Amino acid sequence: MHILSSHTEKTELQLLVRGLVYAPGDAHYDAEVAAFNLATRHTPDLVLSAVNADDVVAAVRWAAARDMSISVQSTGHGAANAITGGLLISTRLMLELSIDPEEQTARVGAGVRWRDVLRAAAPYGLMGLHGSTTDVGVVGYTLGGGIPLLGRKYGFASDHVLAFDLVTPDGVLRRVDAHSDPRLFGLLRGGKGNFGIVTAMEFSLFPVGELFAGGIFYEGSHAREVLAAFRHWSGSLPAEASASLAFLRLPDMEEVPGFLRGKFVMHLRFAWQGTAEEGGRLLAPMRAAAPVLVDGVGPLPYLRVDEIHADPEHPVPVHEGGMLLRELSDGLAEALLQLAGPDSTAPLLLAEIRLMGGALAAPLNGADPDGDCVGGRDAALSFFAVGIMAPQIAHLVPAAIAAARLALEPFGTGGTAVNLHGHLAAPELAASAWPEAARVRLGEAKAELDPKNLFRHGHAILPAARVVHAAVA
Ligand SMILES: Cc1cc2nc3c(=O)[nH]c(=O)nc-3n(C[C@H](O)[C@H](O)[C@H](O)COP(=O)(O)OP(=O)(O)OC[C@H]3O[C@@H](n4cnc5c(N)ncnc54)[C@H](O)[C@@H]3O)c2cc1C
Known part of the structure; x- marks a missing residue:
């Protein structure tokens, strides 16, 4: 086991890399390890602010030689669980970004956020498969499968990856694609950061087209009618339309728009890539579901997609939890109302159900269902709660x-x-995020490809012999 890094170790690593290395107590250490979730405080022994793939190779080799655990952070949006000890490699300065308008593809470094991709791709009329906020990092999101805003139309973001540049636990930089290493390529798509550090990634882009999207707010007192209407409406919604419904209890704070401050509201989020006429026709039943506080759905310039979910723009201290659901049944609707409806006293800022299905339900073009490690193809809904x-x-x-x-x-x-998934009650429960077949493949591959379990932080699976087959927790 590695004991707290010394000044000598910091100097040793610094001599091998171009990026700067910080230890606890250094002026920039706190800023470098800071996460988007202010309730999570990472405390690695050392943090390297890597500037390129060579830095990552050198740092992984150096740490591996000392059996020092290695973690990675880009934007800190996935910081549900704290990283303690070891070497943290921060990729936020790895900002390589190029668009190939002919091939409709992008190549990004490990520190690039979705917002940067959209800005670079927009002049060519292209966009990528980001989620509810474009503040999230492209690589970390996609390694987790990536449930896009328009996922029901296009599938998971990881379905559209063309290649990864990956530094594996043995400190070798490899290009991993469907031909060079189909097994590792499948393990990375949905398998998260278990097998090393991705330094760059290439993936497909799609035409922006017309977007009819936004949010509708209803008074929370109408939660029951809104949920009933959503249930009926979403059952017949075409797969090309995406929607989610949130129970929101907003704090009485300046950051919250006046009309929402200190209120309990229902928030429908809707996105339809197509004409306003068709989108309006599809949305009509929800516009009539209950008295509307604010209707912000309409034709939306693509670069304003963050307005649909209106996720927090600044770091906040939160605790989160999520799970996948089978269907929006009577029982589920009742359970949701009890836990987050008007009479609930639970301290939940948000309780959200998001429609899955459509192109999220099947591997792309009938590909082998065991070809990747994405979870959720069997789910009708994803649930997420934040306090x-x-x-x-x-x-x-x-x-x-x-x-x-x-x-x-x-x-x-x-x-x-x-x-x-949100916070893990215990590290061994990380495995519940993957379907059984993927869980087995990931655990076996982890034992083989990361035998020292160097990459054990974040949402990491235990090597095969130690996998606990547990339910969601
Ligand atoms: C407000 C908000 C909205 C979100 N909306 C969605 C959504 O709509 N759909 C969705 O799918 N997810 C969503 N997420 C979850 C998000 O995709 C994950 O938290 C993701 O891990 C964030 O990646 P990051 O790199 O930005 O975060 P980080 O905290 O920097 O990284 C998180 C983890 O990703 C892995 N990772 C990151 N970079 C690398 C790398 N270079 N190599 C190897 N592993 C790496 C590591 O396991 C790391 O611990 C949302 C999160 C937030 C906070």
């Missing part, structure tokens, strides 16, 4: 998230989406 870790309620929030998971368990698929 703010404000000092007055911080002691109540984790229990409220755990209670929500428990209440919805009878309606679950038994799995979670790795990107939307």
